[in-house]
Amino acid sequence: MNAIVICMASAKGGSGKTTLTATFASFLAQIGKKVLVIDCDEATHGMTLLYLEQVNSGAGRNEDGRSAYLGLFDSSHYPPRSQDPLVELERALDADQKENPSKFAFIAIENGVQFIPATYYFDSKPQMEPNAFLGRLKWILGIVRGKFDYIFLDAQAGTDTVSKIAVRRDISDEVVIISEYDPLSAAGIERLKAVMGEDLNFTRTWILLNKMLPEFVKSFSEFLSIARYLPPIPWTADVVRAYARRRLALDFESGNQFTLGILQTLKALLPHADGLLLDKWAATKAAALRQPLDDQYKDAKNKLQYIYVGLENLDKRGRLTEFVSKAFPLSIAGIGALFAVLSSGWFSPEIYNVIVSKYYWLGLGIVAATAAVALPIFAEAFGANVRAKKKLERDTLLRQKRMVEEEMQKLDSLRTSELADIVNNSLSRSLT
Secondary structure, three states: OOOOOEEEEEEOOOOEEEEHHHHHHHHHOOOOOEEEEEOOOOOHHHHHOOHHHHHOOOEEEOOOOOOOOOOOOOOOOOOOOOOOHHHHHHHHOOOHHHHHHOOOEEEEEEOOEOOOOOOOOOOOOOOOHHHHHHHHHHHHHHHHHHHOOEEEEEEEEOOOOOHHHOOOOOOOEEEEEEOOOHHHHHHHHHHHHHHHHHHOOOOEEEEEEEEEHHHHHHHHHHHHHOEEEEEOOEEEEEHHHHHHOOOOOOOOOOOHHHHHHHHHHHHHHHOOOHHHHHHHHHHHHHHHHHHHHHHHHHHHHHHHHHHHHHHHHHHHHHHHHHHHHHHHHHHHHHHHHHHHHHHOOOOOOHHHHHHHHHHHHHHHHHHHHHOOOOOOOOHHHOHHHHHHHHHHHHHHHHHHHHHHHHHHHHHHOOOOHHHHHHHHHHHHHHOO
């Protein structure tokens, strides 16, 4: 194992460099990589402040409240034994700690990522001499390179001497310049390249646009990769909420656009073998996310069946109404004609009395029963408001049928889709 050292740089503060560094490290740890992050920002200690709680809890404080370890820019232990920071750091390590570097001055942060903070105490201290910083950084990297897969250096923003050291070719293997997408940031990138010279040459330097609106990310990604630009990172509501709560916006359970953006960026940045590992992780995660889709498909199928039953019942009611609407007037007309004939005097009194005595009450009952059953249906069939109601009911069922069929078709396709399609579907469902 020989770690790839990636320096995360930026032309100016506020680009999101530190949080992206932590995010990359956390993502790689999630897929089983051993990752170390070193805070190389002497001015602001941004990464150290991001994980201040973990730093304080893992500092190994002595009785005087001082840490038992050295941060990257801590010049000596208290009380100082030597003015040489390398001597001080070596004295902080015993023989066992040299054999197992994870025991010295390492803080566990997101997903088990190991972290060397810039400092363990924030009192005023002189700036470290450039040669001392260079020597210490080289010495630490010499010890830990064989123990990790990836080492991220969170460099200081700008073109300060500390920044120049972190991007040096004998320190880092790759450099990623984090930038926002605006003219001022673009000018800052060009200035950074001009000042750093060959340390930021084309073969080892990537540019990563952060905080880009999601609708622009897809259209820019294919073009930017040709010019050594990594796929941009989307700026979504999930990211804003997470940053406001001092945590990363990664979602390894159900996914989000930010997590997908990080996945695509890492695939472009890392060696091919680890890119395949990321693909394998994405396929596994997609398989897990497909399981709820099967349940959604079954629910949609049952809903469609219910709609079919509703349409069938509506058709039956329509046929019955049509039959009654035609039969009822004929029945009324027939009964009326019968009584008209009976009362017309066409029959002799004897015959009339026999018919009336035998069939009067039966006829009257039939008329009453027919009227009781048929009149409501007749009124419903011929009422204008009822007609409109039935049409609306049918149109609603047909519209629901189309929507469910479209959803089933989409779900059926998603059950064999890539992770991005599944996550985007989940996002769209959550917004509706």
